[in-house]
Amino acid sequence: MRLWAATARWLQLDRQGVASTPSSTYDPPVPRAQPDAALSACLKQLREERQLSQEHVAHMAGMSVGALSRLERGKAAASWATTTSLAAALSVSLAELAREVEREQAK
Numbered sequence: 690m691r692l693w694a695a696t697a698r699w700l701q702l703d704r705q706g707v708a709s710t711p712s713s714t715y716d717p718p719v720p721r722a723q724p725d726a727a728l729s730a731c732l733k734q735l736r737e738e739r740q741l742s743q744e745h746v747a748h749m750a751g752m753s754v755g756a757l758s759r760l761e762r763g764k765a766a767a768s769w770a771t772t773t774s775l776a777a778a779l780s781v782s783l784a785e786l787a788r789e790v791e792r793e794q795a796k
Contacts, residue, residue, distance in 0.1 A: 722766035727793035729763040731786065735779045736761075749778035 736746050747757040751774055759765035760775075767775070776786045 750774040
């Protein structure tokens with residue numbers, strides 16, 4: 690009965706010209722950010738220098754261990770929010786993290 694009521698309501702709106710219909714325009718997919726190999730290497734290096742486990746850093750950053758692992762291996766790109774959370778979890782400023790990434794890129 691609910692389906693019938695919903696269909697009847699849509700037909701009523703369609704007659705009034707306000708029913709939503711699928712758009713005929715094409716919205717291209719949004720490209721995904723590519724992983725940053727230098728950032729990945731720096732995150733792993735900083736974590737290992739501090740002798741922290743992936744579990745500990747992931748917990749402190751509010752993310753899963755699998756997500757941190759993918760970031761460190763360069764299999765996923767980090768969002769700005771994730772990067773700031775990881776910097777805080779590693780007790781490093783964003784400026785210092787950026788300097789480390791630039792050093793890694795220069796290698």
